[in-house]
Amino acid sequence: MRAVVQRVHKAGVEVNGEVVGEIGPGLVVFLGVGKEDGPEDNDYMAGKIAGLRIFEDNEGLMNLSVQESSGEVLCISQFTLYGDCRKGRRPGFTAAAPPDKAQELYKDFCERLKNAGINVATGQFQETMRIFVDNNGPVTMLLDSKKQF
Numbered sequence: 001m002r003a004v005v006q007r008v009h010k011a012g013v014e015v016n017g018e019v020v021g022e023i024g025p026g027l028v029v030f031l032g033v034g035k036e037d038g039p040e041d042n043d044y045m046a047g048k049i050a051g052l053r054i055f056e057d058n059e060g061l062m063n064l065s066v067q068e069s070s071g072e073v074l075c076i077s078q079f080t081l082y083g084d085c086r087k088g089r090r091p092g093f094t095a096a097a098p099p100d101k102a103q104e105l106y107k108d109f110c111e112r113l114k115n116a117g118i119n120v121a122t123g124q125f126q127e128t129m130r131i132f133v134d135n136n137g138p139v140t141m142l143l144d145s146k147k148q149f
Contacts, residue, residue: 007139021121026071032081042147046112
């Protein structure tokens, strides 16, 4: 499982010109699910993202998590994080999970964040989305559940 995590002032997502999700201060998580991923990857990623200390404390140091800062999460499913661009000019997506598996793990990931007490907004799975991100920092992190050790 792969994620691009961005700290934001606010963010939103539209589908067909209609806002389907928006947040105030918090994180935008672009989440890619690989064909080898399973529940243990969700355990790692949800725990890591909920506890990632990238929000500033009263002294301006990145010491607070999204939970501790009362932030929100906008989670967007993004299979293109598994795009393989090593050969040719067209990315290959054979490492991405099939849609049914990806959707199941994506929904479970979002549910885990909600269970951690975080307000979670989402886009719409397998839809073309327009995402608005007002970066804070910018602070952008790359996470990969297969690179946790």
